[in-house]
Amino acid sequence: MSAYHAKKRLGQNFLHSPEIIERIVALADPREGDTVIEIGPGRGALTLALAQEDCKVIAVEFDRDLIGYLQKLLRRFGNVTVVHEDFLKYEPEAGAFKLVGNLPFNLTAPVIDWTISHCSAVQAAVFMVQREVARRLGAECGSRDWSPMSVMAQMHFDIEISFDVPPKHFRPPPKVTSSVVRLTPRPVPPPADTSFLETVLRESFRQRRKLLVNNLVPALVPDAAAAAEILASLGFEAKSRAEEVSVEQFLKLTTLLAGRKIQ
Numbered sequence: 001m002s003a004y005h006a007k008k009r010l011g012q013n014f015l016h017s018p019e020i021i022e023r024i025v026a027l028a029d030p031r032e033g034d035t036v037i038e039i040g041p042g043r044g045a046l047t048l049a050l051a052q053e054d055c056k057v058i059a060v061e062f063d064r065d066l067i068g069y070l071q072k073l074l075r076r077f078g079n080v081t082v083v084h085e086d087f088l089k090y091e092p093e094a095g096a097f098k099l100v101g102n103l104p105f106n107l108t109a110p111v112i113d114w115t116i117s118h119c120s121a122v123q124a125a126v127f128m129v130q131r132e133v134a135r136r137l138g139a140e141c142g143s144r145d146w147s148p149m150s151v152m153a154q155m156h157f158d159i160e161i162s163f164d165v166p167p168k169h170f171r172p173p174p175k176v177t178s179s180v181v182r183l184t185p186r187p188v189p190p191p192a193d194t195s196f197l198e199t200v201l202r203e204s205f206r207q208r209r210k211l212l213v214n215n216l217v218p219a220l221v222p223d224a225a226a227a228a229e230i231l232a233s234l235g236f237e238a239k240s241r242a243e244e245v246s247v248e249q250f251l252k253l254t255t256l257l258a259g260r261k262i263q
Contacts (some may be wrong), residue, residue: 014042015102015128017169023048027162027182028126029098030055037109039087039101042066044073046100051077060087088114092121099125108133112153115183120158125183134161134179144245147202157183162243197254204242212240220257230256
């Protein structure tokens, strides 16, 4: 496969470090009977390592130019299936599964959204992402990295930023440092319907420098006085900003707004 060149438009940077691959597999902890879905196997370095575990591996690759190569590389493993499909449109068969993937920057948010939407079946997810994205996923309330992504991800999963990966471990090397994160489902089930919560988050963070009371108007609340009354009833400070609001507080705010039918 030496003639194959990574495609910039697909955000391809292929992981080749045995040390990093070993650490990712250890985090995924594939066990006998597990199903592990790999997102974008690329040249199959991580897939090969997973294939040698006692688990079922489904490698979902979008780039048709890599399919034949992957099938040939992995043909001796009866526990591996290569699927040519856009992962964001992929629907796994019924049952629980683990996710593993080196995610291109432009697909990270959509893959996180996909993972959240399938959270009831996800046993764990181990993703390689840009370090700045990892910081947003694992951010603490009150930090500048706190964002709608932080809230949505932490509502469904416990986030562990495991380790950083310098550019030298990829071909071609990216211009940024990556981080490996592990998402573990939270024991408390998330709300069944998160669509309105997403709206609340989007409006709350619409202009980060503005006070929360102002960001809620007029999309969610008719005027500033009504917004101030709602926030006060929840114990919010008058000068609260979205980055200071915790997951639990956003849930309470969403429930109150939904109950008042302010949509």
